[in-house]
Amino acid sequence: MILNDVKIIENGSLVKRDIELKHGRIRKISKSLPKGENCAGKLLIPGFANAHTHMASRLISGLGLGLSKFTFFTKVGFKAHRLRTKEDVYNAALLAGIEFLKSGVTNVLTMDVHPKPVIKALEKLGLNYLSGYPLKDKYEEAQNIENSFKMIEQLNKEHKDKIYVGLANEVECSPKLIRQALEFAKEHDLQVHMHAAETRDEVVKIKKATGKRTINYLESLGFLDYDVSLAHCTYIDIGETLLLSGHGVPVIHCPTCNYEISRKIPNTKLMLEHKINVGLGTDEFPWNPNPDIRSEALKAISLGKISVSDAFNMLWNGHALWEEAGIFEGAPANLLLIDLWKVRPYKEIERLYLNILKNNCINSVLINGEYKLKNYKLVEKINEKELEAKVKKAKQKILGKL
Ligand SMILES: [Zn+2]
Incomplete structure (x- = not known):
């Protein structure tokens, strides 16, 4: 062409x-x-990279507004996971994918408890993707870890180079699980992606349990030496910022969800000063019903006091999880x-x-x-109105049973 x-x-x-x-x-x-x-x-x-999202959560868009992370998951999130069908997840992910495409997204990293129907939707739309399942061995939805690794292995066989090893977060994963996941990722040559230091609560819990700040704790597990990326890092200090910078760990910034949940966003100015690769993600639909990745860039400017070019570049920085993007031959x-x-x-x-x-x-x-x-x-022939109606109906069904 x-x-x-x-x-x-x-x-x-x-x-x-x-x-x-x-x-x-x-x-x-x-x-x-x-x-x-x-x-x-x-x-x-x-094209832009939406480097941290949960596409299946399109189904329960807006339901987290006004709720803390903990309250939302215990009252709505986990129940919704059980109430939705595979078809609900597929339709929600398909709708999210269409919305992402229209806002200029070509590459998506998504983390979902039910990855298969999400992958099916991503492939239907032809988006470049990285799909992951959030491993966790503590609290609600803790899984049989052996089975989870088997599932990831199978997914990786079926969708080579499109699967990563997902970890829920530093609190819901034991140190043992984090180490296991790192070894598994190394053995299968996969990337690792995790939420970290997203809320004050989580940072306090880690400090209490380990005596360390989150990134120092992850460093002590050897985490930073692997091919890893982290979402959020809202509550990290200068020492932790330097650690991430020194290990070349990309951070995915999700300003809308951070601000909605904590009224705080990470110090991206400091991260950029220390040459951390900061990408953008729309994250959870429950707190961020707007699927347009460009509004994350606008929020990154207004809340983070960074320049327009710095924020605009963040729309491209997420490509580091795939390969360098640009207008050059090759x-x-x-x-x-x-x-x-x-x-x-x-x-x-x-x-x-x-x-x-x-x-x-x-x-x-x-x-x-x-x-x-x-x-x-x-280009793909999809009845968008009908799809939207199906997702709305499934959301009503779930709301009725909560
Ligand atoms: Zn997330």
Whole structure:
């Protein structure tokens, strides 16, 4: 596929180029290539990564608002897990995936108690994904760990390079389980992803049990030496920030959920100063009913007092969990076509980025070189209205039984 006369950002300015896409990658960037698709008036940028979410929770969107993490899970979350069917989970994940696509997401990391129907939805939409199951051996929903590892092994066989080892969090996983998970990940060459230092409660519990702050505790388990990434890190201090930086551990920032649950977000300014790779995630639908990853970037700016470019880059930083994203020859063709007339004025890059965050301007989304969204419409034939109605109905069913 050749895209003619498309604008790209080069050294802080917009330049016109022809781009050839082949075998899922950018093959050539040139001033002149044979005639293909006319993309005049459009800007080509890499797709965004939603690097921490729970897609199945789309089913119970908004039900956590006003509730603490603990109250929500004991009163709503765990019950909802038991009340939903596989079909409910599939429909919720499919709807979430469509919403993500429309907001420019090409890569998703999701953590779900029922991963199979979520994976089915992700594959139907053709999104790049990493799927994980939250291992835990303490408190409610604690699992038979041996069976859980078997399930992950099986999933990894069926969906090579798309599965990671998920750990619920530092409190619900024993040190033994964390060590086991790290060894399992090493043996199967998988990444590990976990929630950490999300709420004050959890940090206090770890301090009480181990005498250590969360990241120091994880370091003592050898956690930071593996291929790991952490969601949140809302309550970490400068020493812990330096540890994450020194070990090159990416952090996924979920400002909406952090703020909704704790009225606090992590010190991303400090993280960026110490060169931590900070990506973005929409996290749990119960506290964040807005599936648009761009609103996380806007929140990262307003709550974290960081620059527009820093926040915008966070939309791309999550790609570190897959591979480097960018507009260069050899890059994966996970791309967005932006309608430039909808993001005026766009000469200054900061203004351009801010306008992309605020406007309905994502004309098309390509994943691995193929259109998944074209002219604001989903390419895959799915009756979106019907799907939305099904998810709403399933939510009502669950609400009725809570
Ligand atoms: Zn989460």
